[in-house]
Amino acid sequence: MSVGNRVFLKRDLPSKELVEAFKEIPAANIEDCMNRIFGLNPEIKLMSTPKQNMVGVALTVKTRAGDNLMIHQALEMAGEGDIIIVSNEGDRSRALIGEVMAQYAQCTRKVAGLVFDGAIRDIDEISKMPLSIYASGYTPSGPFKEGPGEVNVPIAIGGVIVMPGDILVGDSDGVIVIPKADAETVLAEAKIVCKKDAEKVQAAIHGTANKNWVNEKLVKKECEFIDKTY
Numbered sequence: 172m173s174v175g176n177r178v179f180l181k182r183d184l185p186s187k188e189l190v191e192a193f194k195e196i197p198a199a200n201i202e203d204c205m206n207r208i209f210g211l212n213p214e215i216k217l218m219s220t221p222k223q224n225m226v227g228v229a230l231t232v233k234t235r236a237g238d239n240l241m242i243h244q245a246l247e248m249a250g251e252g253d254i255i256i257v258s259n260e261g262d263r264s265r266a267l268i269g270e271v272m273a274q275y276a277q278c279t280r281k282v283a284g285l286v287f288d289g290a291i292r293d294i295d296e297i298s299k300m301p302l303s304i305y306a307s308g309y310t311p312s313g314p315f316k317e318g319p320g321e322v323n324v325p326i327a328i329g330g331v332i333v334m335p336g337d338i339l340v341g342d343s344d345g346v347i348v349i350p351k352a353d354a355e356t357v358l359a360e361a362k363i364v365c366k367k368d369a370e371k372v373q374a375a376i377h378g379t380a381n382k383n384w385v386n387e388k389l390v391k392k393e394c395e396f397i398d399k400t401y
């Protein structure tokens with residue numbers, strides 16, 4: 172029986188132009204266009220020092236806790252524009268990769284990023300790397316290399332489902348998932364939200380923000396305003 176121990180060699184991919192178009196938009200603005208429920212848990216944080224946002228397509232890995240055999244396999248399949256994203260049964264006790272694998276991903280495979288639901292190691296070196304690398308922590312304890320696991324299957328990570336070929340965007344705030352079937356619509360809305368957000372920032376700086384909505388909402392929710400001390 173091979174279920175749980177499979178490598179799917181193919182993925183449905185969105186067009187390169189569509190993926191690239193998300194490059195200039197902050198992850199927060201994009202996530203606002205998906206009703207704010209497609210961001211990975213903030214436990215999964217940026218560990219390196221990229222000069223630009225991470226944007227690419229998901230090459231998914233579902234691995235047994237603390238085991239990186241299938242991550243090595245995913246690296247052999249990955250190339251430019253791919254982000255290897257790894258579900259790890261919630262394990263926090265073992266690093267899934269270190270400097271050697273991170274340099275291989277960056278320099279040999281030229282991937283767009285790495286995202287782990289788990290720890291990494293060799294943090295002194297990884298923290299200086301320009302490749303976007305997200306993880307939930309670091310530890311000197313290393314991974315096993317035995318499997319099982321799967322590549323290019325649906326995974327759950329940070330409270331969100333990721334399908335192979337979904338678009339991932341990451342910046343200093345964290346990582347969000349854009350389901351590929353919805354990407355065109357989300358992109359169009361994200362451009363508008365981005366512009367409106369910039370206007371709101373300017374209004375906040377220059378004292379012209381309109382906050383009437385706060386009172387309107389509280390009144391609608393029948394909040395009681397009491398003109399005396401507690």
Ligand SMILES: O=C([O-])CC(=O)C(=O)O
Binds near residue numbers: 267268271272
């Ligand atoms: O040994 C491992 O599997 C992970 C590691 O430290 C490295 O990639 O540098």
Ligand SMILES: [Mg+2]
Binds near residue numbers: 269270271292293
């Ligand atoms: Mg190492």
